[in-house]
Amino acid sequence: MPWPGLPVVVAGLGVSGISAARVLHALGAEVTVVDGGDSPVLRDRVAELTGIRARLGDSDTLPAGTRLVVTSPGWPPSSPLFAAAEAAGVPVWGDVELAWRLRKPLPGTGEPAPWLAVTGTNGKTTTVQMLAAILTAAGRHTAAVGNVGVSVLDAVLAGFDGPAGEGGEPPYDVLAVELSSYQLHWAPSLRPHSAAVLNLAPDHLDWHGSMAAYAADKGRIFQGNQVACVYNLADPATEALVREADVEEGCRAIGFGLGAPGLSQLGVVDGLLVDRAFVPDRVTSAAELGSVADVHPPAPHNVANALAAAALARAYGVDATAVREGLRAFRPDAHRIAFVAEVDQVAWIDDSKATNTHAAAASLAAYQPVVWIAGGLAKGATFDELVRGAAGRLRAAVLIGEDRELIRRALARHAPDVPVIEAAEGETGAVAMAEVVRAAARVARPGDTVLLAPACASMDMFASYGERGDLFAEAVRGLTR
Template sequence: MSDHRPAGDPAGLRARWRGRRVTVAGLGVSGVPAARALRDLGAEVTVVNDGDDERARTQAAELDGTGVTVRLGDGATLPEGTELVVTAPGWGPGKPLFAAAAEAGVPVWGDVELAWQLRGPDAAPWLVVTGTNGKTTTVRMLAAILRAAGLRTEAVGNIGVSLLDAVLPDEDGREKYDVLAVELSSYQLHWAPSPRAHSAAVLNIAPDHLDWHGSMAAYTAAKGRAYEGNTVACVYNAADKATEDLVREADVVEGCRAVGFTLGTPGPSQLGVVEGILVDRAFVENRAAQAQELAEVADVNPPAPHNIANALAAAALARAYGVPARAVRDGLRAFRPDPHRIEHVTDIAGVAYVDDSKATNTHATEASLAAYDPIVWIAGGLAKGASFDELVARSAGRLRGAVLIGRDRALIAEALARHAPHVPVVDLDRTDTGAMPAAVRAAARLAETGDTVLLAPACASMDMFVNYNKRGEAFAEAVRALAAEHA
């Protein structure tokens, strides 16, 4: 990575970082760029990493010859003389390295905090998106809307382009972007006390990553950091009181407004839906009497209820930045969802097959199940301590049948027995990757014309697959094989 700072160094970064001893905790997608950026600014950088496997050695090789010291298999010891620790977001606060840093009075930053501190004087403002589910889709929608308005932008943060690369000016010292669409996870927010967004949205709050944060309160508080210091708008979900409560608790710049989004008819200072039209009653001259049409529900791809909510949140952030209504429509029409997010694979004998492998927790799965009726549900995997009773109780009326796979499938089977005893269940007693074709065939036998076979596992994938992408690919491949037999 080259030094992107101009010779004059108007931000004074070289002077601030030259000779500073920084320890980067963790290799990977954030650690390697952080080490390079800091070394380019003249810092003395040591990277420590718990693992010493082939992947770690490959990543360490990327830093060979750059002047960065790498210590593999030793992520617990604080290098002598460390003045700052920059951590990968996935490193939990209970790590011994951080206890050692606290004892030595050494601050700990995440990659997002580092990016904020390295911004130039004319840095692009941040439009931040967080929440338990829907972050990636919403931030990509937001970027598409901003591009439709003619703005230089990128989806960054927990997705896409490295946030560090995005905030550093180009070789001529010019800022690369006008505005950034920034996805932030709870991990990243925990380690980022300083960022102050132009506007931010918290999409929803549901139990997740509690083992990392230690409690629901700590997890919720981390999400709430997205609102701290907002200057124009705090966007919340009118159907999720926890998000509105976070707005009330936030310390924002005077004049910053609370803006809600709802799938119903919007009130003043809200965006919502009226007769199939997405409308804005927040960023209009007369909020009490006016509403601006933004797009049709049909412009949202796919038009599932939770995805319409994502579109409204993205539109609210874009409108807070001054984007015209036409750009909202054009951006939503141009947006294409990432794979494995309620992705329609094909229809076979009048049955739709949909891949939502990204639904790795109960909150995401409930939203997915709400989009279809009737459903043959393929579920299971690693439960991560989740309970499935509420999910099944709320969705029972939509289920034609269920096919269960994965290590913790018995937990879902028990919830189905308690709350949906009428639903036929196929329990596949296997956790190998070859279980997916069997699951698809079992689901096809349960389905009737007009049904949807939906992979929405409500669980993580690592008991059977490398990640949710591989799980979704296995589902799609099995569906295509079944379709070929019916051709």
């Protein structure tokens, strides 16, 4: 792009929109930021954007003369602004597309830092952080970026002279990139070194319009892959995306799963993580990458995350020792199947991050018997499949939140013998969670696990899933006091 003087519209005044606006302004573009809101907070953000025009309260019309629109990830394709751009022949990029086009060659190589990319309905953040830990153990200068950690725009420019440079900090050698379906939708030029799709389950269908459209956007991550397309052996839909992808000559399909690996796969044998994909003779030999005990926590879905991260690292050329060291060093973020305490021989686990049914199913599969704390905002989800799969593991269910009735009905249909307690009706915050924890403590028996895996969003009762998890842990610690 001939950036100097180019009229560019940035859609949205969130974190990614502000970052894009500043980078584009530094490149010399004539930037206008548009946002449908008009609040004191947004006005304060506009005031900090020196030299950048802003239009608040009107995000539907395209300013005359616009040559490019850069959108924040959350703006749906149905937005009138994008329809106006299409009618005018103006391209629409996301922040990831902009970052991809602004990459610079690394000193001494002549090539930009490669991207190892991860998407999926659940597990993206954990897998990318595991991957970054493995790459760091291998001596690479890297970061977890994209939908987690460092802004992808800041990451591609870090260490170079020019916009968003970081002075004496060297450029990254390789990037571990988490990408949402939103970001992938607006990134048509993206061509990663290697990429993984961890799983596919209905999510964000209000944004994408259908499951087919959601899957297609996830599948964009495989387009143009150079070395490896990594898919989940337990989820055939992820392999289908590999088959549909147009990749570079020689790019390989690499499967991962919790069983013994076949050719070109990573798996588990007698508690060991094993690679039969990136070894000289994968017909007769395999490489030991570590053990299940090296994964924290060693829940089945987290072991699968570790195998996906290992596959991407091995595709990049990382040796087996670094995989083991990286996994041993990694610790997950808060509220992801986090052990809180054991009280009267009952384990209490915080998986408040399980905000959809797919994540909750993975969490429930890791424990038995379970007192399940569930409910909140369902986001259009149904719960029959989740309850049907978990019914044999449930000691009891404690239901909370606005859409608790949907879960109660699913329990009545598929687990009619499981006791159901409806707690904290009309309450929010710490008061509500204290009641919920007391209710769970009354029905739990020694040897049980009380699991907060709500399968729903939190905003009906709490500020965020993080607050929900923090208040849960606080209430559990209150039991011991």
